Each structure stands twice: as C-alpha cells, then as structure tokens.
Amino acid sequence: MKMKKVLGLTLAAALALSLAACGGNNNPPANNNPSSAGGTSSGTNTPDPAPTTGGELITVGVINNDPNESGYRTANDAAMRATFTEANGYKATFYNNNDAAQQIATAQQMVQDEVDFLLLSPASTTGWDTVLKDAQAAGTQVILFDRMLEADESMYAAAVVSDMPAEGKTAVDWLAAQGLSEYNIIHIQGHMGSDAQLGRTGALDEKVAAEANWNYVAQQTADWDEATARTIVQSVIDSKKPFNVIYAENNGMARGAVAALDAAGITHGKDGDVIVMGFDSDKWAFEAVLEGSWNYMGLCNPLQADTVDGIIKDLMAGKAPAQKIIYTPEQGFDCDTLTQADVDTYGT
Template structure:
C-alpha cells in the first residue's frame, strides 16, 4: 500500500512537472516556414521570445513571419524561448545549419559573446532587434530597437499640443521598474516637475485593469478635479474609463476628460475611432521591414543602433486602415 501511494505520488509529481513545463510557454517550436528552399533564397534564423509573452511579442512574431516569407525570397527558421540558454543553443544550431543571417531578440543581455563570435567566423551577419545585448558593437551589423523614453515623449508632446488651459493629470503607472513603465513615466514626470502639468495622483496599478479602476474611483470619490488620464497601457486605460462611466463623467473627443493609453491593441484603437478615448501610443513591434531593407541593401544603417520610430494615434485622425495595419491582437 505504501509503495502504491509512493508510486501515485511520483506519477502526480511527474504530471505536475509536465504541466508546468507546458505552462511556462517555452516549448521548442523550431519550424521552417518554407519547406523547399530554392537556391536563390536568403536563409534567416530568428531567435525570439515566444509569442505567448505578450501582445507585443505576438505582433512582433507575426510581423517577422510576414516579412521574411518565401514570397519575399526568404527561408525563415525560427526559435522561441524565454530562456537565455535555450536561445543560445538554438543560435548555435542555426550557425551550424549555415544560415545567412541571424536575427536575435535575447532573453537576457549577457552570455552572447561566444556565439556571436562564432557567427562572425562563419560569415553569418547578425542583427539584433527589440533588445540590446551586452557585446562589442563589431559583433553585429545593426540593432533595431525601441527608445522607450521616446514613446513617453511622443505622448506627452501630443498632450501639450492639445493646449488645455490647465493639465490635472491622473497618472496610472505600469509595474514599477519595467522598461515600459520607466519610458512612459519619464516625460510626464518632467512636466510635473516643471509645473506645467499638475499631478492629481500618480499610482501604479501594475498593469492591472481592476486596480486602475479603483485608483480613479478613489480620486472621483475625493471630489478632486482632473481632466487627463494618462494610463501606461490600454487595459489600465479601460479600467479608468469604466470608473468614469460609472460616475457619469464624459471622456474622449469633446468629453471632459482626455484618455490616453499605450500598446495600440486593436480594441483600444476602435475606442479611439469611436471617439471614446483620445490617444494611444505604441512601442512599435515592427522591426522586420527595417531589417529586411538592410539585408537587401535597400537602405544602409547610419549607425549601429537604429531607433525604431514610435507611433501615436490621435482619435481625431485615426482611420480603420490604421487599426488593421498597426493594431495588436484582434
């Protein structure tokens, strides 16, 4: 009986481990997009984080697959993992396989020296996208990255352009310390410091929609006046708007409160199109076309670090076409 129990326990443990392994979303999904590469195709190996990581990554992965397609003359091999060591192994594998180009969005910034050196010896050109790696610049052709601070600046400049007589801002922050939070907070903090904008409240909701709603509710209940909600992602903006709706406060175009979000989910852009929100900023996940242009020699890199242009949409000018092209998710 004891032995049976031990067996069952062991089986449960194994099962749970298998479950959690699946759960971490780090399944190896190396695949070839084109089954019969012809001699003229450019072989590209992409090492990326899994699309399950975020809506951003999902759009990023889709963009890569769309641009480096067989129709565009590419033979694409991909590997997705959140773990640096698995990524390193996969990159090693791509080098052995003999790809022409290696595209990397690393899980961690360290540990890539040796692999990149091997790639260089093998004559494989390396492009970094989305994330920088701590290596010597000579080891890669170019890095196409986002400047998080610029994203916040774009949004704040848009807000300044609205020429309000006064700015009473509710600032809902993302998880403190994350790249996106730091980038999106910086520019607004400058305005608070200079006194041009008035900080009604600055709180982190750690990306949690429900928490954002509670924060706005507490401001409404306190009776304080505000006319701008600056939420650092779409979900939190939606939470904030829910609180406004329940309190009967108008928002969006021609409303009392300006609503700003980030990420450009399709559903959020539709809110913009309907005029319920005012602005949505994006940390652009679309680096593939820039890299493809570099590979094909259509453009040349002026420096090793190429800053991907950030987008921001205004409810007054957004079109359905923008939503279809730039919106994330469904």
C-alpha cells in the same frame, strides 16, 4: 512501499512540470501560417545547425514576448511568424515568454545550436551580456527587434526598434500643448523594467518633476493588464481625489481605465473632463480616438518583420546595414487630427 509511492508521485510531478515548461509558454500556431517551422515547441526543438550558403535555409531563432500579453504583441508575433517561413528561405524557431530569465536561457540554447541569426525582443533591458558575448564568439548575429537592451552597439548587428523615449516625449509634449491649468495625472505603467515602460514613464516623470502644476494622483503598474488598470482607476475614483489625465502605457490599460470612468459617469475624451491617452496600434483604439472617446494614442508600430527580413538578406549578401539602429516610423494621433485613412493605414 510508501517511499516508492512518494518517489513515483514526485517523479510524475517533475515530469508534468517539465512537460508544462516546454508546452505552456508557447502559443498555439496561428491558423494563417501553417508553414512556420518548429513553431510550437521551440524549447526542445534544436534548429538545424547546418551551415547555410546560397539556396539553403537560413536558421533563425526568434525570441519574443508572450503574444497574448496585448494586441500589439499579437500583431508583432503574427508578423514575425508570417515572415520567417521556409517559403521565404528561413528555418525559424520561435520562443515566446515574458520572463527575461527564461528568454535568456532559451537564447543561450539557440546560440549553442549555432543559429545564423538570433532575433531578440527582450522582456527586460538588462541581463543579456553573456548571451551577446556567447553569440559573438559563436558567430551568431544578433538583431534586436521592437525593444532595446542595454549593451554596446558593437554587440549586435542591427536593431529595428520602437523609439520608446521618443514615443513618451511625443505624448508628453502633446499633453503639455493642451494647456490645462493643472495636470492631475493617473499614470498606469506597463511591465516594470521593460523598454516600453521605461521610455514612456521617463518622459512623463521628467515633466512632472519639472513643472509645478503637473502632479501624479496615482502612479501604479498594471503590468499591461486591463482589469488591474480598471481597479487602479476605480480606487482613485472611490477615494474622491480629483484627476483630469489618464496616461496609460498601452491601449489595453487605457481601455480598463475608461471602463472605470464610464462606471462612475466621469466624462472623457474630446469635450470630456478627463484626457485619456494610450499607446500601441490596435485598430479598436484608433477607432476610440476617432470617435473622440479617447484623446490621444501614441502609435508604436508592431510590424518590424519585413525590415528585419531585409537586413538579414543584406547581411547574407555581405552588406552591413547603413544604420545600426533603425527606428520604426512612429507618431502620435489625437482626436482632432486623426482620419479614417490613418486608421486603415496603421491600425492592426
């Protein structure tokens, strides 16, 4: 009797867990694209494996990160969902998760279901070899978007990505051009091992190692989280270590850092004591730079969906893309040169 009860409970727990695994990580569909097919429960929905020729729908599996992780990702995910719709000739399955292992498992499932294209924004740069090989064997073409992974170029059809190392280098070059006599940097890192973190950290690490007057006051990961970034900066302020640069690897974390500065009455931005740097494309961050509350924002363009769409249409017509790796146009903006026009063009 008791055993039965325990067994029943365990089963119920397992059931709840498996239900949760299907539903929990998928974001509810955004209101503006009601036509996105199978957008909500991609974990279980098997895409139609029917071969697509001519007027039939092209099946795509889209693996992305969690749209709630940052404003950048929200814009990125919304653009993908708005582009890959039945109206545009696609039957798309979406999967969102920040856990690379879960992404890989779902990608494998999608390859087994023989999607025509696998669109991938990997949460980590490694671990994708099997998926890529299986995809090649099954005739699924892989297109990377937003983030790179470590693999030979022959393993994917195209990549429409942000050039993270270049973003980092542009930012560090800009910082070096400020001509401070000493750089005491609080470095707030993103999710460790992600392409964005590696690229943006790499350039700064190199510079700090090379220059005698560049020092880290603190180097910590806040995992893209604003509240953690605030705590990190607060802790440095409390320990009374002097610093004059905050290099946050996304805008949300820069915002958290600024909250800590404001609370302690430390001036920042144009004419302030501390230089504040962020990344991505959020409109509010552009506005912060425009106001002079921040100094610099490295633009990371989240809107790759149209480019990916174009590549797929080309590939279907038998045309290989001219370049395998296409970098989205990106640049750095600082408070002295940013204009309202830039904000309107690039802000998301």
